[in-house]
Amino acid sequence: MAALVLVLATLWLPGTSWAAGQGALKKLDRALNAVRLTDSTTPLSVIVRTSPGQRAAVRDRLKASGGVVEAEHATLDALTIRVSPAQFDAMAADEAIASVSINSPVSAFAAPSSGGSGTDVLRETLGLTSASPTGKGIGIAILDSGITPSKDFDGRIPAFYDFVNAGGSYAGAYDDYGHGTHVAGLIGSSGAVASQYQGVAPAARLIVMKVLDGKGSGKTSDVIKALTFATVNRQALGIDVINLSLGHPIYESAATDPLVQAVEAAARAGIVVVTSAGNFGVNPATGQPGYAGVTSPGNAPSSLTAGAFEDQGTVGRGDDIPAPYSSRGPTWYDGMAKPDILADGHRLVSDGSLRSYLYKTYPAVRVDSGHLRLSGTSMAAGVASGAVALLLEASRTANGYPARPSLTPNAVKAIMQFTAFRMHDATGAAYDTLTQGAGALNAAGAIDLGRAIDTATPVGSWWLATGVSQSTTIAGETLLWAQNIVWGTNIVWGTTAIYTNQLAWTQNIVWGTDSDSDNIVWGTEYDSDNIVWGTNIVWGSIIL
Template identity: 40%
Template structure:
């Protein structure tokens, strides 16, 4: 963020244009922007803000204008790319509970959705009774006024959003049901924020979220999938993108976001702290990726190597919330899209005769998030009264813990759609006793985790109940108390009548799970997540320096050999080239150091604006934190938390 106080004293180069979000103290005034040589773009009424294109040299003066509260870069957002239904027991749940997602509106903020794929109709697309399930569509890649709520014709020249939509709600028509999505009769609302190269801006996503809130009652939108992301540059308590997601959650919409694809560093070693925005916010349901290893049984499932790990940058919150299959996901293709043309080796035939290959295999947390989104649609069909907090609690409580992974990697565990739907039905009509805490999936008994990750605590030893105040709309996930000051209550301690809540003093709530090593005795209340087990000596420290000369490409597709590079030939390429493994750059070829991750000095963020030097991220001593610089302040999402 470019803040007016203290903005004097730094001169920025002239001749380079910057796309920024200008937040006003009162009503936005376009004359303030044009008076500094800028061009006004989209309005963001929920922020009292205006998007602008302006010369970099004028940013300091604009930030000091008394009418201006803040100036933030309008950061790039990008897709978060990577035998799903059987592994999570979605097909079993649909059969046993007669659920399809019918009547539940699912909004998809992405690159768009194709208008015509056979799998996105209620019946054969060639039948006179055919009914498309993309019931509404809006394109946000132009600077059209968000107040003009007219439906655009669905399209997707990139192809990412179509794939995501198929994971959620494809009906498998072109594969005779073999590649059916999780909720095959859900209604889809497409919000296009990425162009044909997979490039977009934060302001697009914010405008799309606000639009979803405005039309939610018209289309019964209950869940929103965001498989696009940006880096984390400021606290989720001030970031306009995460706050937009919060408004959606407070409106009763479950917001599901991908965790990111930065689980490994440039040496292929585990790294922590790269959850992307808006998935870094506690009110968002953040999904990492698991690898089903090509089999339907879950016994050999592993965490995907690329899946981002917590804690979150700046706020140090526990993430992800859970993981779901996200490797080799087979879903819909669009033959007119960039992905279709670029990756012919990933295209798949259906079982019916079609003039194109109707399916595409992709990998990434982008593909894991819609698996959870589809599951949420089934849960809400089973029990429409569920709140976003209740949905998250049920998903975490019924997830399967993978014993070989720390909780900052897997969250509460691996998604169990069958258990989540069974628990959702229990919430609708609770009976005496507790549900059997496990399910048989592909002939394997899968035990529930029987825990939730509330804030930075692993809450175990009890069972969530539908009447608990923790699920109330307006209660922030992880809070110690409600808005009225009452202790948060989740349910009952298993086996007796002790309330399972923040006021329980016998250890049920657990202790902080982020800053210590794991106790392998795994007893109630242990410190869990910051693991130093085995080769994972990746303890958070003060030596990670985020910096420099990194120019963000406009063609951002993670896990698809996209190069993030600089003009400095001594700086290693930043990109991905190995089965979705994210590669981060190291300056002057320094890929040996085990403590410092140094990129360079003088960050250049796509608009050639130099923001600061010697940036220390996440020190334990506040006096050592150099970010933000005393001159122009950039509270941007730190890039490097890409998905």
């Protein structure tokens, strides 16, 4: 396949001419560099990443200069501190400081729904039946606005931690905004209240961490604290998956973004992290599709980043289209291909709460006293997290886990991409990879492939224990899998890459790492197409 060429102005790529032209300091992110060019003296909350072992010394120096410590993130060698912009230059000159990032507000990626048929076909369109896995034995941490307990979640919320109003302490479950409950229902509602709204993984355990307030906003530092807590306590809490249906604009490279680094740490610890791509797929100035709208932490290399598609209210997949609002790649600064996949995310009905902000503020989204209809990549991420739980359960059952290991986050991501369905427009042309990623989520196909893999197979060996059909039948139509994996800036095509236990699937490899420098050998039966960014489409700065 010829290289996919998309146009993106090098002149405007953050970190290149923008930074040089404004005399920016390399250790400061884009937001802080912008503040530095003003006369502002208002103290700002920032996240400082230090060299290993230097956090305490940096903290003491900043406190001596008037800084007020708000939080420490020991596992990331970082701290959150409120400082005056007058300190920025000295901080940039401090050799023990690696980077300084704005403690950015984060928000949920859901919106009141409009348009669409309103028919609820979520489970059917994913190829799920009453015989499908249910997510039993899988723990999903939902970092969101909370959860309103109901019969749909009875006995499956083992822990609730409040990072907004209780400093991360164990607390009674609640959701004053309503977004987290909706996402939780898509992931794992049992359907006890209304069976037609059963979630993707109705038996999964839901470990909920409140990081968004009653208006759907939060702080990056609180999300980092929750991510770190989930990672450190993953075994005690039984966390296999983390769902992040939230984010903020990208202000720096993924390599220095502290939120991205917290996601990467979770992935290295063996947790599958699912993130939203963001709802910035349309240029608000022109109304036209826009590229480079992916948000942080959706730019985390090792996360499974989900954009949204519309199912048109039909079970069949031939009329699915990417949701216009779903953010397209590439990622700012790094130029990586995102999203990884698209998942159903438009006009989805799920659990709600009479007392939540969304229910009280938007009458049009109410379905009944216990359900709301929302759209967004937040919903898509929830659906994808549920599908990951089904894949993990299927694989673990087939492999006799824990006698044989669980799939790694990279292997899960590869399976999700490989079994996806490529999406086409009305003319039959495939949507580009920066719009649809590897394709649209195929939960049934991912389950089938996961069951066929022997996870105990040594690296470099064929690990299919049984054959697979490379297709899935939905609504009477047999659909071929995409059979492609988007690795960094390359699309790896072919039928054998996923059928071998590659070095790329191991837990210590960052997704998209250069294959030559890391000895990742794909074998001989594949083609690799480089995704090249061109020279003249830019719009991403308007989401900042």
